Amino acid sequence: MHTVVIGVIGADVHAVGIRIIEHVLRKHGFNVVNIGVLSSQEDFINAAIETNAKAILVSSLYGHGEMDCKYMKENCEEAGLSHVKLYVGGNIVVGKQDFKDVEQRFKKMGFDRVYPPGTDIEEAVEHIKEDLNTA
Amino acid sequence: MHTVVIGVIGADVHAVGIRIIEHVLRKHGFNVVNIGVLSSQEDFINAAIETNAKAILVSSLYGHGEMDCKYMKENCEEAGLSHVKLYVGGNIVVGKQDFKDVEQRFKKMGFDRVYPPGTDIEEAVEHIKEDLNTA
Amino acid sequence: MVQNKKIPWEEFLAKREEIRLHWQTGQSELLDFETAVERLKNVPDEKNFALKLRKAKEEGLTLTQPRAGVALIDDHVALLKYLAEEGEADLLPSTIDSYTRQNRYANAEDAIKQSEKQKRSMLNGFPAVNYGVEGGMRVLDETPVPIQARHGTPDARLLSEIIHAAGWTSNEGGGISYNIPYAKNISLSDTIRYWQYCDRLVGYYAEQGIEINREPFGPLTGTLVPPSISHTIAIIEAILAAEQGVKNITVGYGQCGNINQDIAALQTLDSLTNYYLKLFGYEDVYVTTVFHQWMGGFPKDESKALGIISLASAVAALGKATKMITKTPHESEGIPTKEANAEGLKASKIVTRILKEQRYSSSKELEAEKELIKKEVNAMLYATLNVGKGDFAAGVVEAFKQGILDIPFAPSEVNAGKIMPARDAEGNIRLLEFGNLPFDDEIKTYHKNALKKRGEKENREVSFQMTIDDIYAVSRGNLVGKQDPLKEFKTP
């Protein structure tokens, strides 16, 4: 049973999506650590260390995601979490932007997978299973 | 008191606008000859000859205006009505087209003034007064 | 004198031979009844218009249907496909061009050629007669949902033959509704006879076990038509169709704008049509309703147009219309692009779906409006029957002559044109001039008082100027027309 850390980063209080993500991941048999809204990078990293998580799912809805996620990969590596997969989704930038651009920016920042607004979480579940089982 | 012939050309049955045009032109003191809907070029020309009209207002709503108005200027000239001003308005082409193009096409066909969809008839009244008094 | 009597079969067949000569496509062997019946029997249920309407009514759904038609068949097919896929249209039309509507097939042929040359549609619709049964079959085969011909053709006999033989299972029109708003001086007796033919054709197919839907054109001139008037015409056309053997009829109504009046209209349209059909002995006709989104002048702004489209959709859904004809953000400008057409469809779709579980509650105001509509319809129907000496077909001709039936803003000279509508203070369509409508004093007083109240509220006289203001109102963003005090007329 894989452990994944989920939460909403930065000064973001959108609480609905993460609750459903938790629910769905649990139904799929994951051990889910939900650190909730208004979580800092440190909160994610500490939770991942403590629970020996294999993946971190960062949710960001409110638009400041790009700034909040800066150096997250580097900070993970520094904390010894280079092996932990990084996912990000929600409305991760300000405004309606071309998603290919956005995806590239976040991949450059070190995220393994980047999801556009309104992604069906079931879709991501398939990816997580894939990524963690081959890892 | 100037006489103007108004009507709706071709196989077009849109009857509301022309009725209001008649009403407004009357209020402004014109002698209005309304030949109604489903009028051919000949109907317009005959009415203008009979009533010694100074202007013909062609209304076309249904989209076939461009075909219905072909050679209208030439036919007027042939009938000895070179001096009669030609106006056209309504939804005179098929679809939402750039109006500048449309205007040019109809001016080339010999129309003195060309009006876009939904033109306030009061606006045209000013033009008609201008054109007929200087003519 | 035209009569409401089923056309004898031999007479029909003789006429048919004649009509097939009107244009070369009439001679196609695919028009032979055996072939046509075979073809129609092979239309799958999900592409049968009549069946899809039945299902929707049972489920309480309001289906969406656009207007659409272009000159060239390839483009027409692509357009319809797009509207079904991207626009999620539940039903498809083929709007027929205006030359075809006037039986000017040679003009249409020219325009097809011109369109090919100029690579853009020079026609405001699809010239179905010119493309013939083969063309119609292709359109149906390449699209995923039922198809209906929508037009405005006084004499649609050849057109109707062609589309049904092609497998199209619905046809819009009627002897009154495709004459008075669409013609200048064609006799009503003629158009009623033409449409009796079209109905007889559908009746024939019904006898072969093929259910084809027929739809009188509800909104008429689309311009401030009081519900009772369009209802009366719809009910008469339903009766005329039923006599010829039509078993599946959709009666229509165009949005007025006051929600209470619109819901009252939709509810009574269904109940009264059923009531009078049964009363006059047509027991087994399946009746559905169609709501037309605002049929008058639209605002130029596309977002505002979508606002009106969505509002109309809410009314249709709450009033449980079986289907709804959608408009587009390009309405005020011209025939829409396929994208604009799909936009109107999608906005409509979500609103009807969101509201599908909801209904409009009964209220004092709703019941009062329904009562008024019922009384008015009843008065007009009985007066029509009376002057027809018990026959609706003869009655219609005479009733129009006398102004017992009268449609505002109609181009037809057959129409008296003596009534004048205007909105009351809440935006209900009332009458300013009654012409010769057979209304009693109670009804007339009701209208007069309603308009008087508006006059008082706006501090002006009740007059034709109100009507003019109301005609412009929606395109300028209001329902009840505002007088423009800046606009004073001066003589030149």
Added chain:
Amino acid sequence: MVQNKKIPWEEFLAKREEIRLHWQTGQSELLDFETAVERLKNVPDEKNFALKLRKAKEEGLTLTQPRAGVALIDDHVALLKYLAEEGEADLLPSTIDSYTRQNRYANAEDAIKQSEKQKRSMLNGFPAVNYGVEGGMRVLDETPVPIQARHGTPDARLLSEIIHAAGWTSNEGGGISYNIPYAKNISLSDTIRYWQYCDRLVGYYAEQGIEINREPFGPLTGTLVPPSISHTIAIIEAILAAEQGVKNITVGYGQCGNINQDIAALQTLDSLTNYYLKLFGYEDVYVTTVFHQWMGGFPKDESKALGIISLASAVAALGKATKMITKTPHESEGIPTKEANAEGLKASKIVTRILKEQRYSSSKELEAEKELIKKEVNAMLYATLNVGKGDFAAGVVEAFKQGILDIPFAPSEVNAGKIMPARDAEGNIRLLEFGNLPFDDEIKTYHKNALKKRGEKENREVSFQMTIDDIYAVSRGNLVGKQDPLKEFKTP
């Protein structure tokens, strides 16, 4: 223990000194009361938010107001101008960014710099504290209609000082509504105190003859909140504001989706707020209402989004909301472009204008829903007052602790989070789990029966899965969430 008592003036002034030190812009001389009062007195009537609302209510109009805010002031001004001119917005906002909302002014400063460099807004709103009174003045002076700050700030004291001194005559927020949906673990006592301060400030200006509008944030989490719960919070916040001297209050409500429930909610929001204000001794408060267009997840398709926006506008107009906060076709994606924002505004505008003469008729169903809301609100208010030993401020803190007040899907740990909503068969929001809400058996049975009926209709159990389906429903084009039978969960 926090109490519902007007803050003594000396205490207020002392606090004020402290707060002005929170960020450098707090030290501007324009914040001195004499200057600020002068400035506010010179705001022309047509730019006074409170007065424009009064006028609209008297005329029965529903005003439109967008959300809008960007990082850079030039862009912000241009944006607001565009929304007033092209979008025809009746009222303007300045939506404040999320760093400012968390009082992280240094982060905001960074983001302003980054935005300048990258030439695009890196903030989700306008950082009004960083731009100070001078910035706020410029925004008001260069735009044509009243301006309100809209945010979600638990501690908005400095922000409120700055915007009012700049001449902005309305402020959204409240000690509950800007805490529970917008924070994780800030104490309610604290946020109530912070907002008592903001209200006291408005009360002070009122004493100087300056009418400033205050608006509790109605929709809370925007996610399946039953009307009685948001009403209860709105009424308590109105009472808390009135105690501090606020005289012009707009209570709010977010569209649920069932029209009957929405209209019942709008009508009771107005009547109950007035009733309880008077009951508790606040006689001279002018109450208006705001309707929020659908606050949950939107569909991706822009036409569909406009469909929902227009439907919401119809409800607002029929329910006679004084104003309406509009959404945009970009809602599901991100902060809208100015064009998209104007599209939402224009669609909204025409619908409210078309319906301005119409009202929703009373019906059995409407009155039943109103009764239910009234009973529930009454139960929650009295239970709150009871645990507060007669004091609403103390009562709120205790009521949340005990779950007597409970908001679904709130991020705050102060909130019990024990209730669970779901829609009934007609799309009304009902409760699946009541937590510790002080409802009697009659009320609970009503909810249970309603949900049972839905369960029967859909042939499934009443459970949290319904709630999840309902959360997704509108974004997928329905109101009542459909279970997806294809989607079976498998364990990895």
